[in-house]
Amino acid sequence: MDSVIRAAAVYFMLLIVFRLAGNRSIGQITAFDFVLLLIISEAIQAAMTTGDHSMINAFLIVITLVGLDIMMSLWKQRSTRLEKILDGVPVLLMENGKLNRHIMNKERVDEGDILAAAREKIGIERVDQIKHAVVEANGAISIIPKRQP
Amino acid sequence: MAKSEKTETTDITEDLGFQQKSWAVQRVAWLVMLALSAAALLGLFGGGPFSGAEVGTDGSGLRISYDRFVRQEAPATLNIHVGAPALRADSTAQIWIDRKWLAEMEVKRITPEPESSLVEPDRILYTFRIVPSSAPTVITWYLETHALGRSRGAVGVPGGPSYPFSQFAYP
Numbered sequence: 001m002d003s004v005i006r007a008a009a010v011y012f013m014l015l016i017v018f019r020l021a022g023n024r025s026i027g028q029i030t031a032f033d034f035v036l037l038l039i040i041s042e043a044i045q046a047a048m049t050t051g052d053h054s055m056i057n058a059f060l061i062v063i064t065l066v067g068l069d070i071m072m073s074l075w076k077q078r079s080t081r082l083e084k085i086l087d088g089v090p091v092l093l094m095e096n097g098k099l100n101r102h103i104m105n106k107e108r109v110d111e112g113d114i115l116a117a118a119r120e121k122i123g124i125e126r127v128d129q130i131k132h133a134v135v136e137a138n139g140a141i142s143i144i145p146k147r148q149p
Numbered sequence: 150m151a152k153s154e155k156t157e158t159t160d161i162t163e164d165l166g167f168q169q170k171s172w173a174v175q176r177v178a179w180l181v182m183l184a185l186s187a188a189a190l191l192g193l194f195g196g197g198p199f200s201g202a203e204v205g206t207d208g209s210g211l212r213i214s215y216d217r218f219v220r221q222e223a224p225a226t227l228n229i230h231v232g233a234p235a236l237r238a239d240s241t242a243q244i245w246i247d248r249k250w251l252a253e254m255e256v257k258r259i260t261p262e263p264e265s266s267l268v269e270p271d272r273i274l275y276t277f278r279i280v281p282s283s284a285p286t287v288i289t290w291y292l293e294t295h296a297l298g299r300s301r302g303a304v305g306v307p308g309g310p311s312y313p314f315s316q317f318a319y320p
Contacts, residue, residue: 001197004189054220056319060189067182 003057006048007064014044015072019086022108087137094133097146107135117141194319195220204312205304207285210234211244211312213304219294219318225254227292227304230285231277235306242279243307244288245272250302257291274307294318 048061076083093104093114104110114133118124121143132144192200195218205212212230219225231242241264248271263275279286296318305311 001190001192001195001200003194003196004186052220052223054223054319056194056220057223060186060194063182064186064189067179067186070179070182 003060232285253296
């Protein structure tokens with residue numbers, strides 16, 4: 001009983017913390033973000049197992065976490081509102097070649113990040129070649145290039 | 150890959166028949182996971198309403214609460230409620246526990262601590278000093294299970310009642 005309740009508590013706690021932390025913190029993972037994830041998993045692990053080293057405990061924790069994730073994904077598919085709350089919504093950083101500074105500040109993205117995404121994904125080299133730039137709900141930056149004249 | 154066919158417009162090798170079977174298997178697996186979680190919440194894998202069990206009665210002076218389902222390498226407890234009928238004239242109570250069962254457990258601590266323990270060939274005899282009262286005194290054994298599968302134990306009072314119980318330890 002404990003295993004399932006503990007795993008569920010950890011799932012929702014992490015869901016809230018990571019949602020509040022914002023898209024960008026996990027979307028574009030840096031080496032340090034990765035280290036942070038490892039430390040977080042290490043800290044959480046002790047709270048979930050609490051001295052119970054049995055295989056059945058590990059198995060129950062895994063199926064609870066994965067099962068909750070499946071349930072939430074099914075629920076999100078039926079409710080746009082929940083999807084917005086849990087995943088966020090895409091926002092335009094750049095519209096028709098014009099940077100939206102206010103949104104960039106809020107999303108903690110700068111011109112360098114937009115250019116990096118543009119280079120990485122479609123080999124664009126200058127800002128004036130970009131038509132739209134979007135922070136997707138998953139935190140990734142998508143780039144729509146201007147049509148070549 | 151006999152069924153795999155390239156679609157007309159792309160080079161993607163799609164096998165919708167196979168994918169449909171995977172989807173069906175996934176849906177069944179989700180239900181199995183849900184059922185296992187529900188069973189765990191009810192205590193079928195230890196620590197819940199279906200797991201807690203009792204033998205003995207307060208009237209006999211000895212009542213034992215234990216878990217039907219325990220887990221290997223995990224903490225477990227054994228609560229023994231000692232009532233007035235089990236007390237001796239010198240305000241001590243003696244309780245024995247089956248050694249064979251205890252051998253598969255690691256006793257972390259006993260609260261309250263026994264005044265003495267005596268090893269007999271097939272059981273361990275604990276002596277506790279207890280002030281007589283109307284309510285039974287609870288003595289807790291904090292254990293770690295090393296057993297795997299079914300194990301049988303017994304608890305009793307010398308010359309008095311004894312109660313066998315059975316546990317199942319998951320890996």
